[in-house]
Amino acid sequence: xxxxxxxxxxxLTFTATKGTxxxxxxxxxxxxxxxxxxxxxxxxxxQDGFFFHTVYNKGEKRFLYSRGGTYTHNADxxxxxxxxxxxxxxxxxxxxxxxxxxxxxxxxFSINGEKQNWQRLDDSSAPLAGVWRIxxxxxxxxxxPIHQTGTRQTYKLLTGTRFQWAAIDPGKKEFSGTGGGTxxxxxxxxxxxxxxxxxxxxxxxxxxxxxGKLENGEWxxxxxxxxxxxIYEVWSRVQ
Numbered sequence: 001x002x003x004x005x006x007x008x009x010x011x012l013t014f015t016a017t018k019g020t021x022x023x024x025x026x027x028x029x030x031x032x033x034x035x036x037x038x039x040x041x042x043x044x045x046x047q048d049g050f051f052f053h054t055v056y057n058k059g060e061k062r063f064l065y066s067r068g069g070t071y072t073h074n075a076d077x078x079x080x081x082x083x084x085x086x087x088x089x090x091x092x093x094x095x096x097x098x099x100x101x102x103x104x105x106x107x108x109f110s111i112n113g114e115k116q117n118w119q120r121l122d123d124s125s126a127p128l129a130g131v132w133r134i135x136x137x138x139x140x141x142x143x144x145p146i147h148q149t150g151t152r153q154t155y156k157l158l159t160g161t162r163f164q165w166a167a168i169d170p171g172k173k174e175f176s177g178t179g180g181g182t183x184x185x186x187x188x189x190x191x192x193x194x195x196x197x198x199x200x201x202x203x204x205x206x207x208x209x210x211x212g213k214l215e216n217g218e219w220x221x222x223x224x225x226x227x228x229x230x231i232y233e234v235w236s237r238v239q
Contacts, residue, residue, distance in 0.1 A: 028102045029078070031123035032162040035116060040064060043180070045164060046071065047124060047157050048131045048238070051080065052164050054180065056196035061204040063196045066178045067091065068157075068166060083153075084168035084175045086198065092173040122160030127214060128185050131238040132156045135218075138232035155238065158183065163192060179203070188213060190221065 029046040044053045052068035069083035078098050085091040105120040124130075133155055136143045151171025157164050164180030181195035190212035197203040203226065210223035210231075219235040 032121040032159045033118045034121050045159050050131045058195045061201040063198045083170045086175045089173040126160040128158045132235040133238050134233050135236040136234040
């Protein structure tokens with residue numbers, strides 16, 4: 001199946017229509033965007049200088065493709081560097097640039113003469129919105145710092161309503177896995193509803209609830225894993 005994805009060819013022009021959701025930053029990019037088609041859906045998330053783009057079929061529990069990396073912007077240009085690509089690792093490290101203009105909840109994207117209409121799902125107006133990395137874990141009754149070595153990285157990106165984690169190694173151009181969907185965070189309870197999972201399709205449709213709190217700028221996350229094991233983790237924002 002040929003997947004026509006945003007950012008595959010990054011020579012694009014944004015022609016936006018008027019929308020009802022206020023822009024959350026100067027570019028209006030921050031947050032989650034979606035295209036739904038009969039056989040797949042695409043979700044594109046921008047948050048705090050990171051982006052993830054994933055294609056999947058939730059109904060059939062089929063993960064198709066994901067990639068992401070970092071981005072910067074100025075008044076009218078968006079510049080991206082690819083950190084992982086589940087289908088084409090040779091793309092890792094490549095940079096893409098595009099002119100842009102965007103406004104509101106709907107945007108028409110023109111890619112090689114083909115127009116795509118993207119719908120805004122949310123922005124970044126939520127306490128947990130950000131890019132996070134696990135920094136400590138409870139072991140033998142005490143919090144133990146986690147020291148990552150080499151170029152392996154695990155990130156969790158949250159917008160207003162969407163989450164996605166990715167385990168990658170940009171230095172080796174390796175992709176280990178990703179999963180994502182929607183989340184809620186209310187009254188100290190953090191709940192994920194999984195819509196795609198690259199390693200295990202049987203996880204799609206599952207809902208997991210954890211205790212959660214923000215303390216001194218860190219996210220404390222505790223409960224039981226999908227395997228039933230107790231966990232207590234502390235996540236810090238990626239600066």
